[in-house]
Amino acid sequence: MKISYNWLKQFLKIDWEAEKTGELLTDLGLEVEGIEVIESIKGSLAGVVVGEVLTCIKHPNADKLSVTTVDLGESEPVQIVCGAPNVAAGQKVAVATVGTILYDEKGEGFKIKKGKIRGEQSLGMICAEDELGLGKGHDGILVLEDAFKPGTPVSEVFEIETDQVFEIGLTPNRADAMSHYGTARDLRAGLIQQGTSLELISPSVSNFHVDERVLKFKVDVENTDLAPRYCGVTIIDVKVEESPEWIKNKLKAIGLAPINNIVDITNYVLHELGQPLHAFDAAKVKGNKVRVKTLAAGTKFTTLDGVERELHEEDLMICDGDSNPMCIAGVFGGEESGVSETTTSIFLESAYFNPVSVRKSAKRHALNTDASFRFERGIDPNFTKYALRRAALLITEIAGGKIASDIIDQYPKKIEDFELLLSYDNVFRLIGEELPKETIKNILASLEIKISSETEGGLGLTVPSYRVDVQREADIIEEILRVYGYNNIQFSHKLNTSISFSDFNGVKVENIVASQLNAQGFHEIMSNSLTKADYIAHSENLNEANNVAMLNPLSNDLGVMRQSLLFSGLESVAYNINRKNNSLQFFEFGKTYHKFEAKYEELKHLALFVSGSRTKESWTTANKKSDFFYTKGIVSSLLERLGATALKTAPTKNDVFSEGITLSLGKIKLADLGIVKKSILKDFGIKQEVLYVDFNWDNVLKIASNKKIKVKSMPKFPAVKRDLALLLDSSSTFSEVYSYAFQSERKLLKAVDLFDVYEGDKLPEGKKSYAVSFVIQDEEKTLNEKQIEKIMQKLQATFEKNLGATLR
Numbered sequence: 001m002k003i004s005y006n007w008l009k010q011f012l013k014i015d016w017e018a019e020k021t022g023e024l025l026t027d028l029g030l031e032v033e034g035i036e037v038i039e040s041i042k043g044s045l046a047g048v049v050v051g052e053v054l055t056c057i058k059h060p061n062a063d064k065l066s067v068t069t070v071d072l073g074e075s076e077p078v079q080i081v082c083g084a085p086n087v088a089a090g091q092k093v094a095v096a097t098v099g100t101i102l103y104d105e106k107g108e109g110f111k112i113k114k115g116k117i118r119g120e121q122s123l124g125m126i127c128a129e130d131e132l133g134l135g136k137g138h139d140g141i142l143v144l145e146d147a148f149k150p151g152t153p154v155s156e157v158f159e160i161e162t163d164q165v166f167e168i169g170l171t172p173n174r175a176d177a178m179s180h181y182g183t184a185r186d187l188r189a190g191l192i193q194q195g196t197s198l199e200l201i202s203p204s205v206s207n208f209h210v211d212e213r214v215l216k217f218k219v220d221v222e223n224t225d226l227a228p229r230y231c232g233v234t235i236i237d238v239k240v241e242e243s244p245e246w247i248k249n250k251l252k253a254i255g256l257a258p259i260n261n262i263v264d265i266t267n268y269v270l271h272e273l274g275q276p277l278h279a280f281d282a283a284k285v286k287g288n289k290v291r292v293k294t295l296a297a298g299t300k301f302t303t304l305d306g307v308e309r310e311l312h313e314e315d316l317m318i319c320d321g322d323s324n325p326m327c328i329a330g331v332f333g334g335e336e337s338g339v340s341e342t343t344t345s346i347f348l349e350s351a352y353f354n355p356v357s358v359r360k361s362a363k364r365h366a367l368n369t370d371a372s373f374r375f376e377r378g379i380d381p382n383f384t385k386y387a388l389r390r391a392a393l394l395i396t397e398i399a400g401g402k403i404a405s406d407i408i409d410q411y412p413k414k415i416e417d418f419e420l421l422l423s424y425d426n427v428f429r430l431i432g433e434e435l436p437k438e439t440i441k442n443i444l445a446s447l448e449i450k451i452s453s454e455t456e457g458g459l460g461l462t463v464p465s466y467r468v469d470v471q472r473e474a475d476i477i478e479e480i481l482r483v484y485g486y487n488n489i490q491f492s493h494k495l496n497t498s499i500s501f502s503d504f505n506g507v508k509v510e511n512i513v514a515s516q517l518n519a520q521g522f523h524e525i526m527s528n529s530l531t532k533a534d535y536i537a538h539s540e541n542l543n544e545a546n547n548v549a550m551l552n553p554l555s556n557d558l559g560v561m562r563q564s565l566l567f568s569g570l571e572s573v574a575y576n577i578n579r580k581n582n583s584l585q586f587f588e589f590g591k592t593y594h595k596f597e598a599k600y601e602e603l604k605h606l607a608l609f610v611s612g613s614r615t616k617e618s619w620t621t622a623n624k625k626s627d628f629f630y631t632k633g634i635v636s637s638l639l640e641r642l643g644a645t646a647l648k649t650a651p652t653k654n655d656v657f658s659e660g661i662t663l664s665l666g667k668i669k670l671a672d673l674g675i676v677k678k679s680i681l682k683d684f685g686i687k688q689e690v691l692y693v694d695f696n697w698d699n700v701l702k703i704a705s706n707k708k709i710k711v712k713s714m715p716k717f718p719a720v721k722r723d724l725a726l727l728l729d730s731s732s733t734f735s736e737v738y739s740y741a742f743q744s745e746r747k748l749l750k751a752v753d754l755f756d757v758y759e760g761d762k763l764p765e766g767k768k769s770y771a772v773s774f775v776i777q778d779e780e781k782t783l784n785e786k787q788i789e790k791i792m793q794k795l796q797a798t799f800e801k802n803l804g805a806t807l808r
Contacts (some may be wrong), residue, residue: 002254003183004038005164007272011184012198014191018164021187028190029482030177031169040161040249041133042107047100048132049073050144050152051124056082056089061118068126070095073151081122086140094132094142094154096125103133134158159245163253173469175377179274189446189483203272205389211402212236215282217347218321221410222293226316227329229352229381230292230410231388234282236345238262238401247398262339262346265394267370274379275350275387276371278318278327282345284337287321290347292329301325302335303367315361316353330358330375332367345404348395350388352381352415359552366556380466381415415465417450422476423458430477433489443483449476509642509704510589513606516641520634522585522608527568529591530558535567538680539656548593548600561593565607566656566676566692573609574684582688583612585626589697606700608634608673608693611686628659628675631691635663635673642704644670656680656692665703671695719750719777722792724799725808726770727763732803737772744798745791748783751775769808 005018014021022032051070054077059065066087069077072095080095087093096102101109102125112125129135129142132154148157168183176182181202188200215234221227242248243264251258251267258264266277282288297313311317316329326337330353339346358375362368385407395401428434441451444461449470453460463470470476481489514524530550536542548561562568565588576584586609594601614626639647644665652660652672660674673693681690726737734754741752756771763769776783776791799805 001168001170001178003166003168003180004250004253005166006161006253007163007180007250008184008187011181011201012188012191013201014187014198018166022166024190024194025166025168025183025187027482027485027487028186029171029174030183030186032166033169034167036165036167038163038165038253040163040245040252041158042103043101043109044160044162045132045153045155045158047112048094048096048102048127048154050148050150050154050157051093051095051126052150053087053089053091053093053126056087059118059120061120065118067120070124070126071150072097072124073149078123079121080124080126081117081120082126082141084126084128084141086143087126091141092144092146092148092150094127094144096127096131098123100125102127102131105130161249163249165253172377175374175379175468176274176466178374178377178379179271181273185448189443192446193443193483193485203390205386205393208389208393209403210406211396212404213406215345215404216288217282217285217405217408218289219408219410220289220291220293222291223316224410224412226294226354226357227292227351228354228411228413228415229384230408231350231384232290232408233348233388233392233403234345234405235348235392235395235401236282236404238344238346238395238399240339240341240343240399244398260339260341261399262343262395265391265398266348268394269387269391270370270374273383273387273390274374275383276330276374276379277387277391278333278349278371279339280318280326280333280337280347280349281339281343282347283343285320285326285347286324289321290349291319291321291323292351293317293319293323295319295323295325299325301328303328303332303365304335304338305332306335309365312361312364314357315364316357318349328361328365328367329353331362331365331372332369346395346401348388348392350384350391352379352384356552363553363555378466378468380464382465384411385409417465418463418467418471419452420461420463420471420473420476421458422461422473425457426473427477427480430474431481431484431489432491435480435484439484440480443480444476447479447483449479506701509701512641513638514587514589516638517585517587517608517634520585520637521614522587525569525572525586525588527565527572527588527590528558529561529568529593530554531560531562531568532557533560536563538567538683539564539654541653541655546594546596548595563592563594564656565590565592565605565694566680569607569609569692570676570681570684570686570690573611573690574686577611577686577688583614583616583626585610585614604697606693606695606697608691608695610634610691610693611688625689626691628673628691631673631693632661635671635693639663639665639670639700639703642700644703654694668699668702669696670699670703715777715779717778717780717782719775720783720788721773721775722788723771723773724792724796726772726799726803726805727767727808728770728803728805730759730766730768732768732770732805734770734772736803737770737799740798740802741772741774741795744795745776748776748778748791749774749795750777 018035022035026032049072051072053068053070055069056066059067064083066082068080068082070080071077096112098112098114100112103109115122126141129137177186185200188198191198215236217234219230219232221230240260240262243258243261247264247268248258256267262279266279270276295311295317299311300308301311302308317325318327318329319325327333353375355376355378358372362372392403448464450462451459452462536544542563550559553559573584588607591602591604610626610631614624614630648664650662652662652674654672657674658677663671671693676690676692738752742749753773754770755773758769
């Protein structure tokens with residue numbers, strides 16, 4: 001949200017520097033993310049002065065150029081070559097002096113330099129409107145009034161405005177601060193706490209009166225729940241044209257493009273007071289009647305942006321007397337009924353619409369307007385009529401209109417202020433410091449929260465209706481604290497904590513698994529639990545009836561809670577691949593959400609995503625792609641780390657895989673793993689293979705909790721490694737070698753490994769060569785050469801007897 005400091009000063013006569021004001025706003029919870037200097041004309045016409053043309057003669061070397069001498073208020077006049085056809089002696093003109101920087105329409109600057117034009121010296125530039133940014137005229141130079149003295153800065157002639165604009169990161173709960181008036185109201189409370197008491201100046205509407213009662217509209221609100229308050233007034237004899245500079249400068253400062261005086265005034269009051277308004281061309285409202293109602297689903301309606309939309313049966317619409325739609329209430333106006341250059345009379349609307357209804361309509365039609373932004377969060381229902389009067393007076397002042405009817409105010413059930421009790425003890429307990437009671441009462445008064453009763457232990461309070469975020473005692477305490485100042489609370493240097501004991505901690509298991517995955521090159525991701533509803537179409541195992549749908553979704557892409565971690569993970573995979581990060585290993589701990597007839601259910605999962613190469617490409621390392629068996633090895637090592645060694649493998653029933661298996665321990669299903677179907681990857685724009693693992697984390701925790709860890713000390717005595725090159729029959733396997741080796745020596749043989757296999761022309765037919773290493777170790781003493789040789793001979797004899805092996 002952008003807040004103009006000049007505009008803010010219309011409500012509070014504050015003379016602080018913008019940076020200091022920004023600090024106070026941030027302390028109050030309206031975090032200022034930046035301050036930008038805005039000029040109504042870029043460069044503020046620095047270096048441009050009023051000049052008087054003393055002489056003007058034809059250029060000797062160019063038919064379309066003139067040589068002038070110009071008085072700039074200095075001791076000597078200067079010579080300037082000018083190409084404008086209307087330049088003449090005796091004129092007062094705008095002159096960009098040497099060194100001045102002017103800016104074009106794109107904001108790019110060019111510097112005025114000394115120079116010669118066709119042989120004649122030129123020391124400046126006599127400017128046209130468009131060259132100064134004062135208009136679009138370029139037919140000739142800008143001629144000023146005779147009253148201005150030479151040398152007067154042109155910025156004084158045209159009152160160039162410089163402003164500082166706060167960029168405020170407004171949190172959704174602070175609906176009360178969505179305007180310059182609301183921000184000023186909050187700033188005033190902070191200033192009072194700092195000992196500076198300023199009056200909050202509200203725009204006066206005391207001059208509002210009906211000029212002629214000649215254009216009366218009837219208003220019929222059919223659903224007062226969706227439109228609790230609806231106000232309107234007619235204005236005739238308006239002249240639609242460009243807005244005055246002061247309005248255009250205010251709107252430009254906060255990033256709005258001026259349109260015409262009527263529309264600009266509604267936008268001005270919106271950002272001034274926080275009340276959205278809408279102006280209808282009265283001549284286009286059939287029957288001089290406004291109906292606030294819903295229409296049949298599928299009704300066509302073209303909005304101001306020229307897009308034809310299909311209405312939903314719950315969209316609240318502003319219609320004319322024949323029930324023709326003119327506006328989506330609180331969201332966006334219609335193309336047919338809007339104000340145009342030919343408009344001469346208007347019906348001006350100011351209303352309070354149900355926030356939930358407006359939000360649903362805005363999201364349904366993918367519209368996010370300044371009006372819907374405010375209605376969705378809750379505006380002040382008691383400002384509706386006041387804002388209408390304010391806008392009507394501005395229209396009569398600027399557009400020359402006449403108020404042609406009394407204000408229509410449909411407000412059958414007043415929205416009352418909210419009442420609650422505040423305990424001093426709770427204030428002191430939550431804040432952590434005992435504030436003076438008078439300070440608490442002064443802060444509440446500065447926030448327009450009325451004290452209706454008082455006891456020794458607390459206060460009875462009446463909270464104004466515009467503070468929709470203050471509904472609990474804790475909210476009141478938060479208001480007191482933010483105005484008092486978080487930085488003013490004294491903190492103890494003592495740290496208190498409680499340690500809970502547990503025989504088994506699931507978080508500890510998560511940390512063990514995460515550490516192991518990190519060590520194997522995996523990166524943890526955290527995906528949004530909200531996802532697209534149509535993702536479930538990728539799997540028959542996922543049912544639309546089990547979707548947990550959002551009542552008030554942020555967007556169509558975030559409409560339901562996820563039933564699987566696969567799709568949010570694939571979004572991360574696609575995001576990385578699109579940025580040339582093709583070798584990926586991700587893991588995520590997360591929950592899935594399911595709705596059943598009797599209950600809702602959340603299930604914890606661990607998901608792994610593997611794609612691309614398993615090693616970084618290098619001239620020293622061959623490029624190895626991640627595959628099914630590599631991924632299975634990762635999974636097996638994780639489960640073994642948690643105590644699951646006797647795993648059972650079966651074909652998976654999960655239909656997101658083209659190939660896959662399920663790993664179980666007995667009857668406990670632990671994980672599904674496999675290759676994701678290409679049809680699913682295609683929908684995410686992924687062209688490379690992706691392997692996915694889905695752990696049932698609750699089951700994993702069950703097996704991890706039963707694991708008994710055995711610990712033994714490291715051996716004190718060294719191990720010995722010996723190798724044998726065995727010539728074997730081609731039908732022999734390493735598994736046989738491994739088995740016979742441990743049958744031969746059970747006590748001292750610690751490891752057997754195959755490190756080379758050779759089958760070639762130099763070997764007898766039907767033979768192959770195995771190079772096998774053996775690790776021998778005695779944990780009680782150091783082995784001597786004689787003992788080692790005895791074991792090796794024993795192994796050799798075993799291989800010769802059982803496998804027909806010979807040494808090469």
